[in-house]
Amino acid sequence: MEFRDTDGEDQDFAMLCNRLDSALDEIVGGKFQRSQYEQYNQRDSIHDVIVVYREGEPIGCGSFKMYDExxxxxxxxxxxxxxRNIGLGSDVVRRLEAKAKIKGYRWCILETGKPLEAACSMYKKAGYKIMPNYGQYMDMPDSICMERKI
Structure with missing residues (x-):
């Protein structure tokens, strides 16, 4: 596996985000159900990205953006x-945490959803704890917000 640092403009990252959106549409019952979240997942505000490659093919990704200092x-x-199920998602999360720590962040936070049981499980195994919903997710009952000190 090769892990490449890039940004939100990366075409492989864009393609993987499209796959993620399609998968989310299937899990949560279509684009309409997910539409309230789309505005918070735009790539133009994401500057720190990791894309994972296997034999030159992009197979995974993750990113972070500044929430506050x-x-x-x-x-x-x-x-x-x-x-999936070989620890690749956890590896991406750890690498993102390391990058965030270098940039001076003390915590990583995230939002996931109640229907995304596999994601919730992976984050919990990675040491993330459920926290009160933050910011734009406060009034979204299907959101689960999590945090981890890095």
């Missing part, structure tokens, strides 16, 4: 279904 918000974590 102490908190980096993890965004767009995705692993191709063929490569």
């Amino acid at each position: 102490d908190h980096a918000e993890l965004k767009r974590i995705y692993v191709d279904p063929l490569y």
